[in-house]
Amino acid sequence: MxxxxxxxxxxxxxxxxxxxxxxxxxxxxxxxxxxxxxxxxxxxxxxxxxxVDAQMSPWKPDSDLMRLNRAPVDTWVDLPAEILEVLACALAIQRLSAGAFDPGVGALVDAWGFGAMRDAPDGAAIHSVRQAAPRTTHECLALDLPAGRARKRAPLQLDLCxxxxxxxxxxxxxxxxxxxxxxxxxxxxxxxxxxxxxxxxxxxxxxxxxxxxxxxxxxxxxxxxxxxxxxxxxxxxxxxxxxxxxxxxxxxxxxxxxxxxxxxxxxxxxxxxxxxxxxxxxxxxxxxxxxxxxxxxxxxxxxxxxxxxxxxxxxxxxxxxxxxxxxxxx
Structure with missing residues (x-):
């Protein structure tokens, strides 16, 4: 060049x-x-x-991401603007990629031994994830950017790695x-x-x-x-x-x-x-x-x-x- x-x-x-x-x-x-x-x-x-790590790490129990993961369904969670920006981008790319990119894979990551929960695949955990109702992450997660908050519409474990x-x-x-x-x-x-x-x-x-x-x-x-x-x-x-x-x-x-x-x-x-x-x-x-x-x-x-x-x-x-x-x- x-x-x-x-x-x-x-x-x-x-x-x-x-x-x-x-x-x-x-x-x-x-x-x-x-x-x-x-x-x-x-x-x-x-x-x-x-x-960014403090807000979005799946390895830190007190991160904003983990607060959202632990929150009950249909409960609004106040979040910093930065993680909301990333979540909005992640959901947009999930739609554009027809689900090839998906921020809702946290339970899969843990079940297969790549997350904080375990260091080897767990057959029971994998089966449980696969049996879950097949809903897309953008259907399960609502973002209210002006109010600075998010809400899960269904059980969901997010991973932004x-x-x-x-x-x-x-x-x-x-x-x-x-x-x-x-x-x-x-x-x-x-x-x-x-x-x-x-x-x-x-x-x-x-x-x-x-x-x-x-x-x-x-x-x-x-x-x-x-x-x-x-x-x-x-x-x-x-x-x-x-x-x-x-x-x-x-x-x-x-x-x-x-x-x-x-x-x-x-x-x-x-x-x-x-x-x-x-x-x-x-x-x-x-x-x-x-x-x-x-x-x-x-x-x-x-x-x-x-x-x-x-x-x-x-x-x-x-x-x-x-x-x-x-x-x-x-």
């Missing part, structure tokens, strides 16, 4: 800020001038990420911009968002991970500028049952873990929240339905498919051109 020349910003100094959160780490690579208070910036970045990390990266990007930072790369696990370009004038180079469980390797590199990227895959947390690899990602339509030939899906979007959720939706949908869905929604996505002779790329938008450059030839 051709690059345009820009005047570098010599007064900027590169700094990496980071810290622990959500069982992993957040980081921000910042090209900032002397006017930026880096200590205050780091503190506010950490606070933004921790606020497939969207909350992306939202946390968006909050980090907002903090960076509020501090006057024009050149930064915010990251949390496999979710990243670029604020502008690097101070040198070139886009941020982001490595796309090869979907291998045994070790970390780079599959390729993509350039980011004022754009977010997120990847969902089956290779970090999964169950191996015979020859089948059962992902920690749940397919609510089948009431079971994802089991298809998609090793990972990477999505580009203006916000990391949308990239995160759509990457999960396309992974769950699988290669055929997922590709059609991505085309219908105008998404820029890269599918890595497992085939007998190795991985096969299937890309749309910039991923269908020379946007992804193999690490070996950069």
């Amino acid at each position: 051709p690059k345009t020349s820009f005047e570098p910003v010599p007064a900027c100094k590169r700094t990496t800020l980071h810290g622990p959160t959500m069982g992993t780490r957040w980081s921000a690579t910042v090209d900032a001038d002397a006017s930026v208070n880096l200590a205050a910036l780091r503190q506010e970045l950490a606070a933004a990420v921790e606020q 497939a969207i909350a990390k992306g939202y946390a990266v968006d909050r980090m990007a907002a903090v960076l911009q509020q501090h006057g930072v024009a050149h930064a790369l915010a990251a949390l696990d496999g979710e990243l968002r670029a604020v502008g370009r690097q101070a040198s004038g070139v886009p941020w180079a982001v490595a796309l991970e090869r979907p291998e469980a045994e070790h970390r390797a780079v599959h390729g590199v993509i350039d980011l500028q004022d754009l977010a990227v997120a990847t969902s895959g089956d290779y970090r947390r999964y169950l191996q049952v015979g020859d089948a690899r059962l992902s920690h990602n749940m397919d609510a339509r089948r009431a079971a873990p994802v089991n298809n030939t998609v090793a990972s899906v990477t999505v580009l979007a203006r916000t990391c929240m949308h990239a995160d959720a759509w990457a999960t939706a396309l992974l769950v949908a699988g290669p055929g339905e997922g590709l059609a869905m991505a085309q219908r929604m105008g998404l820029e996505a890269l599918f890595l498919l497992r085939r007998p002779k190795g991985l096969v790329d299937m890309g749309l938008g910039r991923f269908g051109s020379a946007a992804v450059v193999p690490e070996a030839i950069r």
Whole structure:
């Protein structure tokens, strides 16, 4: 992809800020001038990420998400604006993806041993979830955004793990911009968002991970500028049952873990929240339905498919051109 020349910003100094959160780490690579208070910036970045975790974690009994999960049916629950924004986005993407993305998979996640309740599948719990009345999450959850509240219309256990990390990266990007930072790369696990370009004038180079469980390797590199990227895959947390690899990602339509030939899906979007959720939706949908869905929604996505002779790329938008450059030839 051709690059345009820009005047570098010599007064900027590169700094990496980071810290622990959500069982992993957040980081921000910042090209900032002397006017930026880096200590205050780091503190506010950490606070933004921790606020998302405190509101949306299924692992913290006192989180706002868990308050809503515990609330009786038909009872309004007051919630912060941030989690309501994420819930509204999650329900919208559930509708658009025909249920491939579903924030109501909390009971499935726990039953299959990927949640806070248990660390191995429980046959009785799986059977119980599958016997539940088949109602969609957007039918079971009412949001009253002006009043700042939500209400379950039927028993429902929400899980926002497939969207909350992306939202946390968006909050980090907002903090960076509020501090006057024009050149930064915010990251949390496999979710990243670029604020502008690097101070040198070139886009941020982001490595796309090869979907291998045994070790970390780079599959390729993509350039980011004022754009977010997120990847969902089956290779970090999964169950191996015979020859089948059962992902920690749940397919609510089948009431079971994802089991298809998609090793990972990477999505580009203006916000990391949308990239995160759509990457999960396309992974769950699988290669055929997922590709059609991505085309219908105008998404820029890269599918890595497992085939007998190795991985096969299937890309749309910039991923269908020379946007992804193999690490070996950069």
